[in-house]
Amino acid sequence: MSDVRVRIAPSPTGDPHVGFAFTALFNFLYARSNGGKLIFRLEDTDRARLRQDSERRLLEGLHWLGIDCDEGPDQGGMHAPYRQSERLPLYRDSIATLLQGRHAYRCFCSAARLEALRATQRQQKQTPRYDRHCRTLSPDAVARQERQGVPSVVRLKMPLAGTTVFHDELRGELSVANSQLDDAVLLKSDGYPVYHLASVVDDQAMQISHVIRAEEWLSSTPKHVVLYEALGFTPPRFLHLPILRNRDHSKISKRKNPVALRLLAQLGILPAALVNYLALIGGSIEHDHEVCDRDTMIKSFAPQRLNLGGPVFDMQKLLWLNQQYIQNMDEDAFVQHLREEVLNDTKLRRIYPLLRTRLENFAQFFAKAAFFFDGVQDYQAQLETLQPRDELPQVLADLCARLENLTVWTQANIKAQLQAVQQENGFKTKELYLPLRVLVTGSKDSPELLPVLELLGRELVTYRLRCFLNR
């Protein structure tokens, strides 16, 4: 039995995407190849950005990928609860300890003041940083403000001099001058902890041995190390994973790639192929065995092999791998997959009302319903015959953004957005609906638009719009 304990710790703010899958997979492989434990922890300390069914989707995403955790909110464990919103007392205790040990202080600065401060600093080309206005407040002054009910946060009192050194499993010894570090907020005025505090406290409490997370956290690791020490903890080992990129090398985004796991599934990607692909670009498998099953992956897993340059997410190679997997399926698996994932009853029943009046025979089903199944539509020729208005791209970009932010994906809500966009831009109904129909279904001859949009789902609709906008 090993004492390796790693965690997957997403925040429930949206749909699980490939970056999440990449980090999750690496943690999974790390745990399984070392006989360790994998913990799922929900970092739900931001109630403003919290999305209702996000937790469920994250769990579904992991399940789809075949990444099973040993402890988590759905299955429990000896360090329950696994939702940070249910662990508030723990963070308050830590705050009390820090305050008592003078490692932290109360700050009464308003959001407006901080914003103004940052604006000036930016303007003067200085590093935006808290000016430590409240760091030297006298106990009396603090007590007075508290009595008056002025909202406050708790900040970490960073050492002013010296250097913080830590070790990254892939990069070796890293260090940063303490003078570069900010007095970060640890506890928000709503009583919820900020990521830095919550993750440090929980990683300690849950006896996490290795913090494996994306590289965007690398620069805040010194802060965490100071926190660990202020709390009297020994820091875990750190391993920072490169960030996936778009073709232009920017941080991967849904704007430029089909990143949502649900979308990838809709595009017909097998989870095993995705996992294989992520392991491949993550250096997790031996390069001369590109097609690699999970057991081999676990057996030959060698984190040191990981390339530190952020890999470009290459849909073409993913599709090639997917093809390999389909090719290697036996007859039963092939038929079963088609029946359960592609042409399942639920889907057919949803298509039924849209298509039943449009078929002269059942052979036409595949031609007329193809756009429900295929990823990319060949719309070019059809679109040209419509002679769309020049403003169409901007209008559709606007629409796309609106659809993305729609809280609930229903026909009524979609219609409201369509109408708003149409009115604001002075488009006739036909001028908007017809091109939209062609872009989304590949044809003018397709079922009623709103039900189609609803059925296709947000991911696929916005993906197809993006394909047009990025063309």
Added chain:
RNA sequence: GUCCCCAUCGUCUAGCCCGGUCCAGGACACCGCCCUUUCACGGCGGCGACGGGGGUUCAAAUCCCCCUGGGGACGCCA
């Protein structure tokens, strides 16, 4: 702007730690040929990279420094 990380074909990478076997190997994509009534699969071949400059050394993709380039962080978001 400040700090941090990174750097081999268009993309993913092998090689780098322990310098010579590398005029740099594989995969995707692309191009050509073969197979094939077609297309795909498969087979064969082609195109294509050590970012630049200084060192160290008999010898550098490999070690060191500088530059350049790319990325990330700088929120009462994670």
